[in-house]
Every structure is written in C-alpha cells, then in structure tokens.
Amino acid sequence: MYRIKITDMDLGQIAKSGQCFRMKELEQGVWSVTAGAGYIEAVREEEEFLFSCEEGEFQTIWSHYFDLEEDYAGYKKRVPSEDSYLREAIRCGWGVRILRQDLWEMLVTFIISQNNNIPRIKGSVKELCQRFGMEKTGKGLVLSSDGRWEEVWKSYMTFPSPESIASAGLSGLSGLGLGYRDKYILSIAESCSGPEGKKWLAGLKEADYECAHAMLLKQLGIGKKVADCVCLFGLHHVGAFPVDTHVKQILTTYYPEGFPLKRYEGCAGILQQYMFYHKINRLAAE
C-alpha cells in the first residue's frame, strides 16, 4: 500500500465528470480504477489517499495516470473573479482532474459517447470488456475486522485490443447497445489493428494538437467534437475544447459574447471539464 497527500483531487468527482466510464465506487469511499496500465483501488483518508500498490508502481504508473505533475491550483488561478460562472463551476468541481487514459480506449469510448447518454455508454463499455477483454488479477483494498486497510487480490477485465474487436466483425458487436455506432467501432478497430494500426497510433501520439485533430477527423464516425475529446482525454492536449450539447448550452447562457478562448489559451480543456461537471452534477450536489 502507498499513502500520499494529493491536493485538488476527488475521485468521486472524477468518476462523475464524464471522462471515464469504468471507474466505480465499491464501498465506503473505495474507488476501483481499471486503466490500460493495470488495476488499482484507492480511498481517501482525510488529507491523504491510500492506494493498493507499492510506492514504486505508484511513481512509475499511477502518479502520471492521475496527472499529479500538473498544477491544477495554477489553472484555477487563471480564472478571474469577474468570471463568476467559471468560479462557481470550479468551486463545485474542485477535485476534477484530466486523467492520462489510454488513447485506444478513448477512441472507442468517445465514439460510443456520440448522441448518447452516460448510463448507456457505461453499459456498452462494460459489455465490450466482458465480451472481448482479458481477465486479470490486481490488488484491491478491504477493511479488516480491526479497522485497518489490507490488500487483497481481485479480478478485473482489461479493455479489449483493436484486433479482438476487429475480428469480431459487425455481427460480433451486436447486443452491446452500440446502435448505429457499431460500424464506427469496427472501422476504428480495423484502423488500429496490426503493425499499420500501431504505426498510426504512434503517429497520433507524436502529433501536435492541430495535426492530431486532422488525423482523427479522417476516421469514420469521428467528427469535431469526438476528435477534441480524444485530443483532450487520450492525448492530453489540454488546449482542446470539446463543445457538446451541454457546453453549447453553457456558452449561449453565460457567454453570449463568446467564450474567451484567448484568455484561457492552453488550458481551455481543463476549464471545460469544470463546466461540464458543474452542468451535469449541480442538481444532485445541491
């Protein structure tokens, strides 16, 4: 186990921020996270977090995954008090961070997300992993009878590879609740399969934001919005600013003169996450 103090992070808020669809609360504030890198569970203990891994693994994998190198307090300071809407959104979603998730997984999940609702997206992603992922074991946390946290082995499903989805074919993708998006998923799986696919993914990672966005737009089923989500959540181009139906409503309501993208250059995507979180969680939180 590893204990560490982390500021500007709340796992419940991250789970409800619409950027990841496989995080879940097990019990008593214990969160399970399945990433390309593996599996971990975490719980908050006042100022600190307790993770179900050793320090070495945390430093090499999870510190990066939770984006701990980034200064979120610094991002927040860039929003002036005059911008009362964004100040309120940040107050509401103070613990949201942009996770460093797997690029391939972000491609699939954000294609699924189009014209869709979050419960259904989660269902499709879960079914996809159940059907085509691999079963692995990783360490989790349990509270022992004397009130101490202990590590236990748990089993989890990995996110399926491009090849496993591609070989399933269209018929293999039925019953997952993908709807008309099934052909988009098959297409992106084919694009990412084999040596050619690996090369394309590697090139995407190398590219800057403009170039990556253009590469993504060439894929079937990826438009401007999904491309921006992949740039933001899969490539960590935090200047990307996905405009979906919720953000569109926010912009017309609070920024009728236009959102000051210039002022927030280089961090618009992070602010977009606070806005999105506030929009879909404000009612439940009040």
Added chain:
DNA sequence: AGGCAGGCTTTCT
C-alpha cells in the same frame, strides 16, 4: 466551398 436538414440506434428523464 461550406452550411443545413434529415436520419440514425437505444436508453434515460
């Protein structure tokens, strides 16, 4: 060329 209407699967509110 660039913009717009209509259609698309299915679930949730």
Added chain:
DNA sequence: AGAAAGCCTGCC
C-alpha cells in the same frame, strides 16, 4: 415526448 459528451449523407 424529447434529449443524450454527434456524425454521415445528400442537397443547395
């Protein structure tokens, strides 16, 4: 019924 982290096609 209308909306949901939209995109594709065909038409102008």
